[in-house]
Amino acid sequence: MLNIKGEKYKDITAKYIFKKLVSEYSFILSFVLLIIIAGIVNKNFFTWTNLSNIFIQSSMIGLIAMGMSMVISAGEIDISVGSQVALIGGFGILVLNITGSTVIMILFCAVFGFLIGTINGLLITKGGMPSMIATMAMMGAARSIINHFGSGGPFTVSRELFGTFRLLAVGGIPLWGNVKIPYLMIIFIIVAIIFDVIMKQTKLGKHIYAVGSNETSARLSGVNVDLIKILVFAITGLMCGLAAVIYASRMTAVAAASAASGYEMETIAAVAIGGTAMSGGRGKILGTFMGVLMFKMISNILTAADVSTFLNGAISGAIIVIAVLMQNYQNRRKYG
Amino acid sequence: MLVEMKGITKDFGPVRALDNVDFKIDAGEIIGLVGENGAGKTTLMNILAGTYFATKGDVFINEEKVQINNIRVANLLGIRFIRQELNLCNDLQVFENMFLADEIKNKYGLLNKKEMIQQSEMVFKRMNVNIDPESIMRDLQAAEKQLVEIAKALLFKCELIIMDEPTTALSTHEITNLFKIMRLLVKEGVSFIYISHKMPELFDICEKYYVLRDGKLVSQGEFEDIDENDLTEMMIGRYLLDEEFSEHTNSSREEVAISVKNLFGKGFNNITFDVHKGEVLAITGLQGSGRDDIADALFGEVSFSGLLEIDGKQIKPGSNIRKFMKRGIGLVPRMRKERGIHNDLSIYDNINMAYLNTKFKDLLISNKKVHSRYIQSKKALDIRAGNPRNAITSLSGGNQQKVILGKWLETDADVLLFDNPTQGIDVGTKFEIYHLIAKLAKQGKAIIVFSPEFLEIYKVADKCIVLYKGTINVVLDREDITEKNIMYYSTGANLEVENA
Structure with missing residues (x-):
């Protein structure tokens, strides 16, 4: 019972911060711990090249994970993100090759992703389907369509556009000498900040948490539950569109059958270690941001330890299981 | 069967729902358990029926201490709890609901539908109600669903039936019928704990009363010795009753x-x-x-x-x-x-x-x-x-x-x-x-x-x-x-x- 009469809130003491750190921000502790481990295992860890590489490698998963954070906070799930990236990326390269304009390609990918997400959202709200089922159908459909048009093979960026288009993924703003800040790092950080503001400081963010926490209460407070759900899927689709652009730029080709496969696992794992409740209602963008980096660091550490990359799926699975078990354990202590 | 609850205390986090409550019911008794909403009646019965653990206190059956860890144990001891909110699966058939978790199997380990339907029919006949055991639960009226819950309790040999507001959805005719069945069973030695807000029913069917207020047992005795006003007073408490009947101001305006x-x-x-x-x-x-x-x-x-x-x-x-x-x-x-x-x-x-x-x-x-x-x-x-x-x-x-x-x-x-x-x-x-x-x-x-x-x-x-x-x-x-x-x-x- 603090501050019953006081007007202003002044209880941010060291004890309060510690309590919050352990209960709500425990992902920061794991983040720091992982950095220490990574620093010990990999002697080059703290070099700029390595750090910026981690950001470059996590940017695609990072963008999608921002959307996934919203979806999971709203109490839903989207397992179609990997296939969406492949579908959007494949067609995106066709658009790029035809128009020769990167801008048109980016716009196309964004709009296309937004539409796919909207379809997911409509199926779930207006069609009354569980999100797992609706996005599973989308996952299968998107992958099969792009396989059909690409005959299973890759869509490749044409020779003349190759050089300029690749700049997006490899380029950066020069700082001094050879050191430069990669564009992808900037994009990832800016997007994360935007999402953080949306989730914390806007009506949309508050509504997303409200819907994920208790749909009925949200409806009875005047929240348009269906609209919020459609929006979170549409935004995730949009992020898949942007991720598809990055994918195409990094690989300069999108292989219809295999591109971005397993992304759904990786993004969900990143959101889970970031502390977002799988049941919805609770979670932080900062957590997801760190979760994405942690995920990349874990696979880096394992690569350094000579663990086969074929085991990536097993690692994502294990991370999801451990993170959610820990959440459950914390909740049980909290709510008895 | 003699059931005793001694010193029952139940905490939900910081909230004390029951505080040192003693309760006793003998074979062939009907006890009215009364109290305001939130007084702890349902919580007490949930402990007896194995849904909750008591924080403190023990339950004795025929003077032997028992651990009622879950609903199954309660059922095996002969205790059945008919809840206010019905626990029925709407998509299953009536008889499937009645035998849920107590299915009768034939010698190959498969369900013996015929036997279950027959037994259900017999119970309904005994209760003098007309429900087809093979109809789908969803298609039944609210009152009929309530009767199925009661039939489910009667289906198995039980010695204590707890009823939490069983008559809210029933018509007068159906209530009379229910009371008839209850009286019949009492003669066979079955006892009832009857939770209700309806005063006339309590005075009609119950012999003894227990009154809970704010998780405490405030009074017990025989219905013969009291009238409805006494009971209301016990439920709410004298002090609060005075408070209740204090001035009421009407601030209603024109518009x-x-x-x-x-x-x-x-x-x-x-x-x-x-x-x-x-x-x-x-x-x-x-x-x-x-x-x-x-x-x-x-x-x-x-x-x-x-x-x-x-x-x-x-x-x-x-x-x-x-x-x-x-x-x-x-x-x-x-x-x-x-x-x-x-x-x-x-x-x-x-x-x-x-x-x-x-x-x-x-x-x-x-x-x-x-x-x-x-x-x-x-x-x-x-x-x-x-x-x-x-x-x-x-x-x-x-x-x-x-x-x-x-x-x-x-x-x-x-x-x-x-x-x-x-x-x-x-x-x-x-x-x-x-x-x-x-x-x-x-x-x-x-x-x-x-x-x-x-x-x-x-x-x-x-x-x-x-x-x-x-x-x-x-x-x-x-x-x-x-x-x-x-x-x-x-x-x-x-x-x-x-x-x-």
Whole structure:
């Protein structure tokens, strides 16, 4: 019972911060711990090249994970993100090759992703389907369509556009000498900040948490539950569109059958270690941001330890299981 | 079978639901367990039926200590609990429900349907009811479902049957029938614990009573020795009873705030009434009388036909909740946990939710403004909370309810709907809420309280509508609001007399 009469809130003491750190921000502790481990295992860890590489490698998963954070906070799930990236990326390269304009390609990918997400959202709200089922159908459909048009093979960026288009993924703003800040790092950080503001400081963010926490209460407070759900899927689709652009730029080709496969696992794992409740209602963008980096660091550490990359799926699975078990354990202590 | 509960204490987190309660029932007895909502009756029975563990205290059967760890153990000991909210699977057939988890198998380990159907038929025959064991549960009437629950208890050899408000959905005829069966079973040595709010039934069927108040056993004895007034007094307590019957001020003004004409919808027919500014209207009725449905309709949650006017201006049927909110209607919903609060969210976010949807126009939310609005509500409603950044679940039920009420103060709602507002709230806070309702009425808000509790209605209402089967049976003026009247009209007793 603090501050019953006081007007202003002044209880941010060291004890309060510690309590919050352990209960709500425990992902920061794991983040720091992982950095220490990574620093010990990999002697080059703290070099700029390595750090910026981690950001470059996590940017695609990072963008999608921002959307996934919203979806999971709203109490839903989207397992179609990997296939969406492949579908959007494949067609995106066709658009790029035809128009020769990167801008048109980016716009196309964004709009296309937004539409796919909207379809997911409509199926779930207006069609009354569980999100797992609706996005599973989308996952299968998107992958099969792009396989059909690409005959299973890759869509490749044409020779003349190759050089300029690749700049997006490899380029950066020069700082001094050879050191430069990669564009992808900037994009990832800016997007994360935007999402953080949306989730914390806007009506949309508050509504997303409200819907994920208790749909009925949200409806009875005047929240348009269906609209919020459609929006979170549409935004995730949009992020898949942007991720598809990055994918195409990094690989300069999108292989219809295999591109971005397993992304759904990786993004969900990143959101889970970031502390977002799988049941919805609770979670932080900062957590997801760190979760994405942690995920990349874990696979880096394992690569350094000579663990086969074929085991990536097993690692994502294990991370999801451990993170959610820990959440459950914390909740049980909290709510008895 | 002699069942004794000794020194039962049950804590739910910081809340003590039962405090050192002793209870005893012998073979062939019918005991009436009475008390207000939230007094702990159901909790006590849940401990006996193996749903909850007691924090302290023991249960003895025939003077032997027993550990009732789960419902199965209770069933094996011969204890059956017929709950108020029915535990039936709507998609299964009647007999499948009755034998759920106790299925009869043939020698190959497969289900013996024939035997189960036959046994179900026999029970129904014994109860003198006409239900086909092979029909799908979903297709049954509410009363029939209740009878299936009772039949399920009778199906197995049991020695103690606990009934929690079994007659709410039953007609007089069916109740008489039920009592006949109960008396028959009592002769065979079966005992009953009967939980009910209906006084005449208690005096009719029960021999002994146990009264719980605020989790404590306050009185026990024989029904022969007391009358209904004695029992009411025991349930509520002398002090609070005096408080209850204190002055009631009517702050009703001239202007009509909300006017309802010929409202039709799912669950209710032809509802017409006016509520003036400053007036408190209570709407009561038994479960299934349309009380909930009208509350939902007035908040725009379900569609309806008819005329609904706020301040003389019509709200179109089919408008959504947000439109109703913008026109100045606020709702404190029933079942706070399921429909009222966001338990993952902070006190700030909970109280801010309605404001965001009606008045908020900015791009970004300012924490400062959220805080200053919160402080206003906190003062007006005397919300006792620590850090408003904490989850709403850190508050007691009563304070949670105040936060929900605070939502509507932030939107400046002129018409406040309170749907069973003191459900699961301790007696002290209940009275605070009643005072708040009176205070808000004095400020000129029009208030509609949907409530099944007589005392609540008595405490706050200037006028009371009693519903029966979805229509207004009677409108009681302040002087006529008595427990007897409300019971009489809500069971439709006046209509039965006319029909006869």
